[in-house]
């Protein structure tokens with residue numbers, strides 16, 4: 649019994665509290681030198697988002713030599729293209745295997761964008777936002793549903809579940825705070841998220857089906873790595889690793905941070 653209590657105590661102490669914002673300041677980086685090996689793969693349960701969803705993220709794009717895909721959700725045996733893909737140009741988004749009309753302009757490189765896609769089967773309306781502003785919308789067919797049982801890949805465009813990637817569609821860039829909600833959030837909520845900025849990190853709402861911590865915990869392949877989002881003042885301490893904490897180091901930190 650004593651052993652059991654001790655084990656429970658240890659588990660409580662080492663299990664990070666999700667409500668404290670797991671994943672804060674952790675960016676997933678996909679190298680600029682693209683490779684078919686660089687991706688993150690999940691097999692999520694999308695039962696709760698079959699008829700309504702929002703998918704929002706901060707994304708930084710390193711290259712625009714092709715339309716490249718940072719998000720793809722593919723169903724085995726489904727007809728046509730991927731069910732959901734988000735790419736590096738406004739016309740690079742597909743939902744329910746249907747291309748969303750939009751500008752052919754690629755997004756600017758090396759700066760953070762906030763992107764949000766919202767939809768509900770009841771309204772039939774799918775809407776795409778970039779930096780808090782709606783840039784595209786389209787109506788989906790009656791009684792549409794997102795199929796469950798698919799494979800979600802970050803960093804590659806799948807032509808079959810979890811595979812058949814194309815080097816000209818491989819993503820080089822960064823993703824931060826991707827989350828999937830079971831509710832079609834409003835234009836005002838999207839704008840609020842954008843204006844709060846990428847370093848704002850509220851605890852996940854009850855609408856969240858997959859939060860950023862879930863993506864960070866997923867299997868990473870190739871050279872995908874976690875880097876700092878630059879959202880923590882403590883990042884500066886990495887510059888002092890191995891050094892003695894002297895009065896001058898403390899004075900420097902106080903002056904600058």
Ligand SMILES: [Ca+2]
Pocket residue numbers: 805806807812813814817
């Ligand atoms: Ca492809």
